Amino acid sequence: MAFNGKTDLEKAYLFWYPRYNLQKNDKDILPYLNKDLIAFEENHESWLEKSRLSLFLSAKTVADKLDVTQSIYSRFEKSELEGTITLTTLAKAAAAMDCELVYALRPKSKTTYSNCIWEKLLNESTNHPWLRSYDRNQPAKALASVANRLMTNPDFRKAQGWSQKANQKKEIQNQDSHFY
Structure with missing residues (x-):
């Protein structure tokens, strides 16, 4: 399936993002994505x-x-x-010293966590055979759908070294609420 450059990919990301259940972590890391912030290195200044x-x-x-x-x-x-x-x-x-410690872990790419996940999903999704069966008029939705399937696919997750439980928090909470 052909994608209309960046526009379709950006739209696909917007369709996919609501399924990324760790959006709060993206918001938390935003202040630390400034490229001027220097990462810790041994032998740095004290x-x-x-x-x-x-x-x-x-x-x-x-x-x-x-x-x-x-x-x-x-x-x-x-x-x-x-x-x-x-x-x-x-x-x-x-x-x-009346100071405070500011501490975070950020991706080396200095992008949000979701963007790191999206890039891995995108690499696999853009040429996935499932895309052949989707509506050619909605490539962004098709790509997001394939990315969502991959994101929840146990074999893909294992190949990426991803936790089987990560990103399932909301789904688990929703399932648990049916029992109360």
Whole structure:
């Protein structure tokens, strides 16, 4: 089936998206998709040290607020550089400087989670034999339908390494509500 460039693909995505049950996660990741935000790398600058110095705080002042020794606090800064600090410790140290830890996992493509899933579905869907039997006047709906079928197909999900339970939360909740 021939697709009218980007328009049909965009329409297909819009038809498919309501079946993606994790839309809230897309909304949550949006602030972190800014390409200027730099991903964590080992041997990066210490945000604890950078923040402390920028706020004119001594290591002793921050250590006192955390109720630890200055030596222990210095180890926090070192462990952050090494990538071994826990998120809890990092958050507590940030709070001691009247700062907050901002934390997220984002796709390397810097796109929404649903877009990552859609791209995988699109690769398989565009040449799928099922498309031959659909109405040629509605290619976007046909593509979305094939993508939805693939998204719920256990063999396809397994081949992608996807959880069998992910994206089924709403369906399970709806089934459970019939029993009450």
